[in-house]
Amino acid sequence: MSTEFMTEHSTEYKVIGTRPVRHDGSDKVTGKAVYTDDLHLPNMAFGAFVRSPHAHAKIVSIDTSQAEDMPGVLATCTSADLPDPWDKVDDLGEGCVNYAHLSGNVLARGKALYKGHAVAAVVATDSHLAEEAASRIRVEYEPLPATTWVLDAMKEDAPLLHDDLITHTLDDAPAKPSNIESHIRFEKGNIEEGFAAADVIVEREFKTATVHQGYIEPHVSVASWNEDGRLKIWTATQGSFVVRQQMAALLKMPISQITIVPCEIGGGFGGKISVYEQPVAAVLSRKCGRPVKIIMRRDEVFEATGPTPGSFMRVKIGATKEGKLTAGEAWLAFDAGAFPGGVIGPGCMCVFSCYDLPNAAVDGFDVVLNKPKTQAYRAPGSTHVAFAAESVIDELAVQLDIDPIEFRLKNAAVEGTRRVDGPVYPRVGLVECLEAVKNSEHWKSTLSGPNRGRGVACGFWFNAGLKSSVTASVNPDGTVTLVEGSTDIGGTRTSIAMQLAETLGISAEDVIPQVADTDSVGFTDVTGGSRTTFATGLAAHEAALDIQRQMMERAAQIWECDTGDVEVREGVYRGNDESLTFSELALKADSVGEAIIGRGAVDPQVSTNAFAVHLVDVEVDPETGKVTILRYTASQDAGTAIHPSYVEGQIQGGSVQGIGWALNEEYFYDDDGHVRNASFLDYRMPTCYDVPMIETIIVEVPNPDHPYGVRGVGEVSIVPPPPAIASAIQRATGIRLTDLPMSPPKLWRAINNGE
């Protein structure tokens, strides 16, 4: 394996840091694991959507009668079948939702706001019939002018999406509605003075295209709304409890009437938190009295779910001759899609997050336009702003003729650095990640040959805490059954089980983890925000301590001594000159008293602050503009790597998503506001033929807020690739691209225009 470690934790762990086979692995390599679409319930019917063919249109009428007359068609539904929504904003853990907007996104009310916006749905006895019936639902539209570029949508005369949208701003509220939902501003120090002190100032403008999370499993649900009023939904989701929360609000029913069963999930990356088809499947089930399955087609996934915003950004940074940053200014406009509430907030917080910048100002705008409502995508907002800020940082390094790693080391955020939005970092690992790359064989190697270049870039993501719950029961054979609320998208059953095992002094294989439905475990926030191994791991640690306390009591009872006289080390309990291993005690405990059940429920209100530094070598083909990745190294501070293989996997997966974002992925919109490439053929995600091995360096600067030092690893790896690749292309060609993706046609044009 190519992994290197730079470890600061001194403790010797028995389980943490090892690489056991994941508990759900065998089922997943044999095809036995049950994903939502694998469910076939008795008497199940199939739903299909009718979607707007227009990017913006008034819905004049909907006639479902022809569809309803077809044999085998069971029911139809439109927004009229959903209760009038509450105008209420709720926190879903990784972002907020306004239920009026969510309801209007699930089924359009009055207007269709983007091509692919769901307008009606139908359920039939088979899926082909449902598709046919959907095509017979007649919708009369009155097309309206549309806009799909953020700067156009901000113009005074832009077509308005929502008549009642008044900009939230620190200034006086504007008199007229617009497409600008909010204007955010952060300031630190005095930027005029900061720029006056600079010897060099670089200011550039950047654009990024809309990209999709691209999970391979489409959105899919089965809903069964039963005669006793109870609603059960099996679904592919990152958070079963936030689905329950959204369903209760959208359908105006008590949460206790709803059970969400999370099936195995085929990828999410932030895109499987909001509900889409779930409420529609539920309503159709209520109407037809059968369980209803809805699976989206891939074109529906592209046109109506995700994506992440397109953006326009202007970033200006100044530095002294010696290479000290003096000031930074950013003006950021992100589209939110058709409904307000995109990811501009984190974008503003992240733009200067890697540097100790004494003076800074950031203006951010959340803008609605005629695209699908944007959702989180792995470190949401951070990749956009890193592309801008890291490109400017790199250009400063070039102008100042300072090595790009040294330049970053001179200015890197450290413990005590205050970010522009206020928080002061505790111990963080950015310097260590930079040093790791600087000391890597890759950095020390020489890159030679024409049209080749090397680039480096940093990335930051907060990483969330939030609520997690587990229970754990001791079995008489010395194993522990662990029931958790976090859906497992990439091996978290195992990374959580390993922490329980470490605490109890047993092996990872002696823990039997299981993801439970919403009736069977306490509230748990989404699997997102890089939080699961950190926060649900913390809950598992707590449950283990709870078990350990009960085991000590039981040992004292067996040995007829004080609990205070019982000691435990590495799973061996000692007292009264006797000793028992965990499994021996488990067996004895079973015969002398009640079951031993541990609980863990946590809500850490912290960011664990992940940093990453990536290094890339590219070769540009000047004939075609194609960029080939020759070599790639990614370093990242994991705090402590619980299961190093899955840490590497997160780093590698995020890096390749970032490479796709950098080089190829984009929604192509035509003049009518229609996406023209809503398929995996034309929306070009990297294949294994497009990328090399991704070398990883796991840096371990333990997180002070976790007993084992875990920081979480899921997201930050997507952040550095676009700017690292842009800088590598600059070294290869002398051309700095400022527009994502840096696709062959764009680079070819730039090379041939001699820009």
Place this chain on the structure above:
Amino acid sequence: MKTHVSTTINGEAVEFLCQPRQSLLEILRDELSLTGCKEGCNNGNCGACTVILNGLPVDSCLVLAVEVEGANIETVEGVAQQRQLHPVQQCFLEGAALQCGICTPGFIMTSKALLEKHPAPDEEEIRFSLAGNLCRCTGYDKIVHAVQAAAESAPAPK
């Protein structure tokens, strides 16, 4: 209206009735309950539905069920034999070559077909052969390593 089709699936004779518009993927999943092959796109671009048809890996969503009369089909359900994982499966597990796992059955089938034809492929051949299978989670590094390890661990059976 429905056509009668006889095939061999994972070594067993199987018969089914299908409509002309139904894909092999749909029949496998919905009629025969072989849900190991997955639907990622239903138009031949992701490889999640890969099965081995007469020795060749194919996207089962692009094969019409009526076309498989007399064919020999292998699906992921038939890869482990006598409760023993196939070396490709074992190496995917040990090498952590899956995260969400939705792409995994497709990769297992493509890799198995590759190793049966080319027991010792180099990295370039592996990457070329697996390029029809999309994985959004892993970045492919561990998948390629797992196939390399499988090639090294055992001569491909049969």
